[in-house]
Amino acid sequence: MEVQVPRPLLFRMPEFAVFSDTDLPPSAKDLLQNSLFPHKIILPSNPSLSLLTNADSDPGFLFADIAFGQPNINDILNSKKLKWIQISSAGFTRYDTEDFRNEMKERGIIVTNSSSVFTEPCVEHVFAFMLASARNLPDALNARIKNADPEWPRFRHESKLLTGQNVLILGYGSIAIRLVEVLKPFRMKITGMRRKKRGDESIPIIGSEDLPKALREADHIINILPDNLDSKYYFNSDRFRDCKQGAVFYNIGRGATVDQVALYESLRSNHLAAAWLDVTEPEPLSEDHPLRSLKNCFITPHVAGGYQEEFTDLVRHFLENFRRFQKGENLLDRIM
Amino acid sequence: MEVQVPRPLLFRMPEFAVFSDTDLPPSAKDLLQNSLFPHKIILPSNPSLSLLTNADSDPGFLFADIAFGQPNINDILNSKKLKWIQISSAGFTRYDTEDFRNEMKERGIIVTNSSSVFTEPCVEHVFAFMLASARNLPDALNARIKNADPEWPRFRHESKLLTGQNVLILGYGSIAIRLVEVLKPFRMKITGMRRKKRGDESIPIIGSEDLPKALREADHIINILPDNLDSKYYFNSDRFRDCKQGAVFYNIGRGATVDQVALYESLRSNHLAAAWLDVTEPEPLSEDHPLRSLKNCFITPHVAGGYQEEFTDLVRHFLENFRRFQKGENLLDRIM
Known part of the structure; x- marks a missing residue:
């Protein structure tokens, strides 16, 4: 041989x-x-x-x-x-x-x-956020309610179906492209915002001039903006004020794209129903940071890309x- | 006029x-x-x-x-x-x-x-369970870990991608059919178990005789069995022993299809990595029920169908x- x-x-x-x-x-x-x-x-x-x-x-x-x-x-x-x-x-x-x-x-x-490597875990992370929010999971996992209690039907009705809801994705890159794919079976209305529309996008794309209208219509606002000079504090008081009452805000991009004080105010007043954040500014937030005191703010420690x-x-x-x-x-x- | x-x-x-x-x-x-x-x-x-x-x-x-x-x-x-x-x-x-x-x-x-009414919320609930488990969400929401800590990469690596994993669904009805649809973009290997195979199913179907082999291969075991004389304690010690080490077990069917003591043992010994239950026997479990003492057992109060x-x-x-x-x-x- x-x-x-x-x-x-x-x-x-x-x-x-x-x-x-x-x-x-x-x-x-x-x-x-x-x-x-x-x-x-x-x-x-x-x-x-x-x-x-x-x-x-x-x-x-x-x-x-x-x-x-x-x-x-x-x-x-x-x-x-x-x-x-x-x-x-x-x-x-x-x-x-x-x-x-x-x-x-x-x-x-x-x-x-290395963005290709992190696309799938980031998509699964934000999707986990969306479903956990829709299913009211943090409360449900702590609930000790009985099936026959008068409160039980009310508790059940705090969940919302994703189907038919309105999603706005800020930042159209590989994560957005894949997110649109995995959301497809839920028949949601999905819009993206991108600095320069190229025409090959899989969803309707708006520019920043149309953002106020899009924010007023979105049930789910997904922030995947990168952190650069243009995006610093992109989500400020004005933007949060433009959001639909009861919308849910997600950030898996970079913390610096959000004014954390404006976000706090919007959550505290229940204008936003909830925020799910994998990134914050700074990271991690201190234990006594106001965002940590809110029952409708959910924070993971920059792990969306991990697996x-x-x-x-x-x-x-x-x-x-x-x-x-x-x-x-x-x-x-x-x-x- | x-x-x-x-x-x-x-x-x-x-x-x-x-x-x-x-x-x-x-x-x-x-x-x-x-x-x-x-x-x-x-x-x-x-x-x-x-x-x-x-x-x-x-x-x-x-x-x-x-x-x-x-x-x-x-x-x-x-x-x-x-x-x-x-x-x-x-x-x-x-x-x-x-x-x-x-x-x-x-x-x-x-x-x-009224099963049609509950199909979509049940599917979104079990999918929320699957993603929350894959993304290690309960731990991540409580974590106070710093990006630069040596523990941080290890924490990130506790998440697993759904893509490519192996799913076994017990009970092939409207929930299973819809679940297969929404899991499609994740390219998982999905098998179903059904008493009588009809031939029009969208996934490979096994009978109970092939269950031990299927349990040994499944990363996610989704129990949607109805509660009847045949299914009482269907998941007993033997079945849990057949499960792959590290598998995750979900129950959104009926609590009585699972021997809760056998489930407890399987979770306590970390043979099953985790269980996510929307139904138990009895409902709700008492506050001192052994399943409530486990860190890898997650329970919602029979709300999967609610919205x-x-x-x-x-x-x-x-x-x-x-x-x-x-x-x-x-x-x-x-x-x-």
Whole structure:
């Protein structure tokens, strides 16, 4: 029997140095190292623990052709060899400036993010919010009501069917596209808001000029806006005042797109029936933050994008882009 | 200008007497009375408060052609004129005996239930359970974890995506059919169990002989079995032992189909990862019931079928069947 040496081993050359600053769990780290071999991996001396925090500056970065994680901006600007950055999150506020974009363009550095990885968990998270809200789940899980109590029918009637209700999604990207797909069996009326309508959207799209009218009609307002200069405190008192009485507000984008004081007022007065937030400003909210005192405000600690296979899929997504990068193909989730 | 008398008023005759024992809220009561006019409505002297309790015997029942609600069984057996009963719930355990079925058949009394009305809320409720479980929602809503804590990625990874997971539905009726529709975008592997396979089901159907194998493979076990002699304690120690380690069990059928002690043991030992129950035996469980002491047991107080428009839609459903009854057409949700 002939022993076959795997072909890739014979032909792969250690061409690229990949700087990876994410503190990956062993299985994901092994997958990255084994799949990249014989290319070089540069690990920082002080790996970051979160997908959301800026990595410390690291001398090893100077040798990197590729950066995967949340690379330090100064390291990027000082780099000489860098050709491609893959950000390990969906949000990229830190990098989302005119200056940085221009610098990347001038130097021909490709920037991608990992939004594909987080689309499905984010969609399931906001959908869990919507159904938990519709089914009055937090109250129902604590209720000790008897079937024959006069209160029982009244309690049951606090639930609302999703079918036929009106949804407004702010920010039309991969999460919105997938959310529309999973909501389809519920025959809801769904509208999206997007800065520039492209014409290939799966739902009617409005611009910000039509937002007041759309807010007045929406039962569910889903905020997936990214955090940038234009979106800072996008949801302020005026916007909340435009919302339909009894609407439910969801935020799985970024906390800074919402004025938390205005949100508090709208919830306290029961103008909004409830808010379900995965992101806040700051994160986490302090234990005595007013929003925490409200019975109609539900907060999860920025976990919408999380799931069991998250890190493995982050690495798989990077490796798919690495394969494309080597072949000169278009990369997935390119943002610059 | 000619004044037109609505045609129905001219031609409708007070032909039928409808006994309605449900304590309807004013708007639903008005809808029923206005729509039935000039037919007669007989109201009991002691209306029942719940859709689930047996109505008291009432002398007025003797004059009824039609009964709408939870009519007293002795009243039904003693009636002389009764032609049709519409039960105001989806479950009909009290009426589901060989003797009662034979009596209805012999006397030519049609029996329908209101399952169509409860399909959508039950589906949204169990789907809310599934997503709340997948997204680890009860824990996440209580968590005070910081993004940069070492615990944070671990917390995120307690969530699981629904996509690609394995679902087993016990009891293939209108709820199962609709549940399969709404789960479709999640590309789950769905199997159903049904006493008699008819061949027109939208998912692969197994019989009880193949249940052990199906239980070993299912990530989500959804119990929608009705309560009857065959299904009493259907989920016992043996069945729970057959379940896959880490599976999640849901019950939105009837509490008596589950041996609560066996369920407790399976949850306590973490063989089942969690149970989400809308029905229990008894209802409600006492405050010191062992199931209430478990962190992985989530209980709502028999509200899966409830929603804001529940009573109005119950009346609408009855009126549609009344229209069909008058015309001699097939009635919706006929059970006997």
